[in-house]
């Protein structure tokens with residue numbers, strides 16, 4: 256008879272801190288490659304920000320609601336003849352976004368080219384041609400960034416120069432901001448606002464992010480925008496099943512309190528469980544899904560010099576997140592909706608430069624019952640409202656009460672823009688502030704998407720996946736390259752698994 260502990264004892268050990276998508280990806284891929292992997296998660300469930308709340312027949316996806324680039328996830332599920340489609344059922348969402356403006360204009364963004372053409376013809380003369388030109392430019396940006404930065408997991412400016420050489424990145428829009436890249440091609444003001452707001456996927460400002468971030472519309476329009484049937488949390492369950500199938504040991508309710516150092520190496524972690532007991536695990540490799548800055552502060556107790564170097568990896572924005580169960584349906588809503596600020600440039604400036612709560616934010620509103628009626632009781636609606644706001648900062652500190660005031664401003668705006676008597680129809684409310692997000696996921700100052708993409712601060716580079724300070728310590732998730740959002744953090748997990756195998760002589 257085989258002894259599973261003896262089998263584990265023969266293997267090299269990996270400890271993963273945190274069961275977000277990045278951490279779980281690295282854990283699964285390394286376990287498949289023959290490592291003995293333990294994953295420790297402070298919360299009672301896996302998924303990190305991909306989380307769920309159920310109440311009174313409503314099922315709220317607390318974090319992500321938009322699933323893109325399904326092909327990034329496929330390798331994790333391909334084993335023994337199975338594929339991703341054996342674990343989750345993906346449904347295409349089109350129109351992808353419905354966009355509401357204060358003057359009553361409504362514009363749908365379609366993946367379907369004929370429907371989109373019709374929408375643009377209605378919008379303004381020249382919009383069809385501008386949009387076509389923009390899509391070509393967006394695709395060029397995507398193709399350049401994908402073949403190096405995404406595919407090979409490049410981490411620094413010098414990796415970039417080495418990979419692309421002098422000519423390889425020709426056409427990459429790195430000298431202008433994302434907003435200027437849009438303005439140059441697109442003249443219609445509504446369309447400009449819509450394209451600028453793609454920066455929402457990484458919680459940054461279109462006026463600070465480099466032009467190549469205009470690759471994001473291509474991601475959504477070339478590869479589709481998807482919903483996971485049963486709710487996005489089904490994706491976390493699928494990952495959980497893969498953890499089990501690949502033999503990863505999962506320690507829920509375990510918060511890692513220290514990464515143990517040994518000169519230029521790390522040798523394991525200390526953790527405390529929710530019941531107060533402590534756990535010490537040795538490791539040949541440690542992978543942190545805790546963000547780079549909090550991990551250096553709280554787990555490594557890094558020097559001031561190290562912390563100073565990390566300052567350029569400023570957090571992306573945070574948000575207030577309002578989940579509402581309603582006793583009616585607003586038929587004008589699509590699955591994904593945006594209610595635009597009357598001055599979006601000012602909105603970006605206030606959130607990202609002044610670091611103040613916005614007075615008139617652009618609001619994202621998701622109503623998943625348009626695709627999946629199981630998310631609310633019959634005749635009811637389930638909506639999530641998410642305006643972006645600054646991460647918790649010292650320049651303009653805000654309080655929970657300030658966040659409540661902002662929530663009221665958002666409800667006023669939505670009522671004004673067509674969701675008549677919204678407040679009167681609320682039967683369930685679940686409200687998150689940046690304080691809750693930070694406490695729940697230990698994210699840096701309540702950031703939702705990891706590190707900000709900013710031309711001047713970091714040129715859209717996030718932290719490196721391999722620690723510059725310890726040979727066998729790696730990072731995954733939104734604070735390292737390629738950054739935040741579900742497909743990107745999953746890519747970081749795939750790359751870290753590869754880097755560990757390479758550093759261990761297993762290419």
Ligand SMILES: Cc1cc2nc3c(=O)[nH]c(=O)nc-3n(C[C@H](O)[C@H](O)[C@H](O)COP(=O)(O)OP(=O)(O)OC[C@H]3O[C@@H](n4cnc5c(N)ncnc54)[C@H](O)[C@@H]3O)c2cc1C
Pocket residue numbers: 272273274275276277278295296297298302303304305317318319320321322323509510511512544545546574576641695696697698703704705731732733734739740741742744
């Ligand atoms: C409201 C909201 C809306 C979003 N919308 C979208 C969207 O529509 N589409 C999209 O693609 N993305 C979206 N995102 C972003 C996306 O959720 C994240 O980029 C992604 O899920 C982060 O994954 P991660 O690997 O960085 O880990 P995280 O999800 O940040 O998880 C890290 C995990 O590590 C655990 N942890 C941290 N420190 C420790 C420790 N010391 N010990 C033990 N455990 C620890 C945490 O508890 C957490 O579970 C949204 C996020 C939020 C919050």
